[in-house]
Amino acid sequence: xxxxxxxLRVIRTRKLIMDSFITLSSKKEFKDITVKDITTEAMINRAxxxxxxxxxxxxxxxxxxxxxxxxxxxxxxxHNELNxxxxxxxxxxxxxxxxxxxxxxxxxxxxxxxxxxxxxxEIIFYKMLLKQNVTTENxxxxxxxxxxxxxxxxxxxxxxxxxxxxxxxxxxxxxxPYLMAGIDGQK
Amino acid sequence: xxxxxxxLRVIRTRKLIMDSFITLSSKKEFKDITVKDITTEAMINRAxxxxxxxxxxxxxxxxxxxxxxxxxxxxxxxHNELNxxxxxxxxxxxxxxxxxxxxxxxxxxxxxxxxxxxxxxEIIFYKMLLKQNVTTENxxxxxxxxxxxxxxxxxxxxxxxxxxxxxxxxxxxxxxPYLMAGIDGQK
DNA sequence: TTTGAATTGTTGTTTATACAACACTTTGAA
DNA sequence: TTCAAAGTGTTGTATAAACAACAATTCAAA
Numbered sequence: 001x002x003x004x005x006x007x008l009r010v011i012r013t014r015k016l017i018m019d020s021f022i023t024l025s026s027k028k029e030f031k032d033i034t035v036k037d038i039t040t041e042a043m044i045n046r047a048x049x050x051x052x053x054x055x056x057x058x059x060x061x062x063x064x065x066x067x068x069x070x071x072x073x074x075x076x077x078x079h080n081e082l083n084x085x086x087x088x089x090x091x092x093x094x095x096x097x098x099x100x101x102x103x104x105x106x107x108x109x110x111x112x113x114x115x116x117x118x119x120x121x122e123i124i125f126y127k128m129l130l131k132q133n134v135t136t137e138n139x140x141x142x143x144x145x146x147x148x149x150x151x152x153x154x155x156x157x158x159x160x161x162x163x164x165x166x167x168x169x170x171x172x173x174x175x176x177p178y179l180m181a182g183i184d185g186q187k
Numbered sequence: 188x189x190x191x192x193x194x195l196r197v198i199r200t201r202k203l204i205m206d207s208f209i210t211l212s213s214k215k216e217f218k219d220i221t222v223k224d225i226t227t228e229a230m231i232n233r234a235x236x237x238x239x240x241x242x243x244x245x246x247x248x249x250x251x252x253x254x255x256x257x258x259x260x261x262x263x264x265x266h267n268e269l270n271x272x273x274x275x276x277x278x279x280x281x282x283x284x285x286x287x288x289x290x291x292x293x294x295x296x297x298x299x300x301x302x303x304x305x306x307x308x309e310i311i312f313y314k315m316l317l318k319q320n321v322t323t324e325n326x327x328x329x330x331x332x333x334x335x336x337x338x339x340x341x342x343x344x345x346x347x348x349x350x351x352x353x354x355x356x357x358x359x360x361x362x363x364p365y366l367m368a369g370i371d372g373q374k
Numbered sequence: 375t376t377t378g379a380a381t382t383g384t385t386g387t388t389t390a391t392a393c394a395a396c397a398c399t400t401t402g403a404a
Numbered sequence: 405t406t407c408a409a410a411g412t413g414t415t416g417t418a419t420a421a422a423c424a425a426c427a428a429t430t431c432a433a434a
Contacts, residue, residue, distance in 0.1 A: 223381070
């Protein structure tokens with residue numbers, strides 16, 4: 001137990017910064033967002049930002065894993081089961097997110113983003129598989145989740161690098177029968 | 188000049204408290220809102236509340252004059268001139284606001300609210316009169332604003348104490364020809 | 375009416391944050 | 405290219421705010 005109850009100011013300031021970043025992200029490209037922008041929006045001093053985050057990429061990473069995909073996660077788990085429609089929704093969410101990110105390459109943060117997205121996808125898939133498969137053993141489900149997360153993420157990269165003019169929805173559709181077959185087989 | 192630039196923390200905290208109070212006001216009656224409720228919503232310590240405000244009535248007073256009616260003020264000045272429709276909108280806003288307040292009588296704060304509402308009304312009326320009367324001298328316009336603010340506020344009290352089953356809109360309509368006559372006379 | 379829980383308002387101490395100033399880097403226009 | 409403006413990241417000091425503890429009051433339920 002390391003939880004010696006963090007100071008309320010720390011919690012509040014982190015939240016203010018993250019919320020401001022999310023707000024700004026919906027208005028600007030990531031590459032156009034400065035630390036000053038964020039701290040102004042959050043009404044905190046710029047020096048305070050560096051007390052909590054190494055830099056703006058560190059913030060991005062934390063927002064990514066703690067906020068954006070966690071939210072997706074919750075929404076998703078409540079309303080959907082892992083069927084054709086679910087794959088399409090997920091794939092659209094990922095491609096949307098990638099579109100909103102800058103294409104500027106700096107400090108290898110794209111690798112970081114990729115890793116986080118895959119990790120979060122894996123969690124989502126595992127939870128959903130667990131919900132609809134009482135019989136199959138957990139190790140098998142975990143493995144399926146890993147494969148699905150890499151597979152779907154890979155597909156989104158394929159979509160991004162080659163032909164973005166095709167709608168994500170249409171892009172992923174051909175793969176769905178294959179994806180579903182594996183899952184149905186486990187039932 | 189006393190403006191030696193206030194600490195950003197002070198501005199932020201005041202805003203957090205006021206915003207939280209407004210948020211809570213839309214969910215609960217005033218009399219059911221505790222200081223703890225506000226500070227929890229605002230993510231600040233309860234002691235900090237008392238650093239900025241004497242008590243919850245002091246907060247109410249400040250929110251009233253700094254936020255609620257100021258907003259009405261701005262919206263109003265941009266979109267309307269002082270005609271029949273404007274009187275109806277204003278009157279509805281006041282009666283709505285009074286309905287939303289608690290009827291609990293404590294520390295004579297109703298008098299305070301009344302005063303603030305009248306003051307704000309006076310400001311609104313004066314600005315609008317100024318906008319549409321280039322000729323009339325300012326002292327006369329100020330006096331008109333005073334009379335209008337007391338008159339309209341009095342009408343809202345009349346509405347509140349006697350027959351709330353009549354719509355505010357219908358209640359004020361009979362008085363409008365008289366109100367407008369005085370204004371048109373000044374043009 | 376009595377009791378216990380919740381709310382109010384206050385105080386001393388600790389700590390997170392504001393502020394100002396700094397050197398360094400990036401960027402965009404002359 | 406050169407220069408000014410904007411952005412980054414850091415530090416020492418001052419201060420607002422957190423925390424914990426307290427007595428006093430209010431309020432609902434036994």
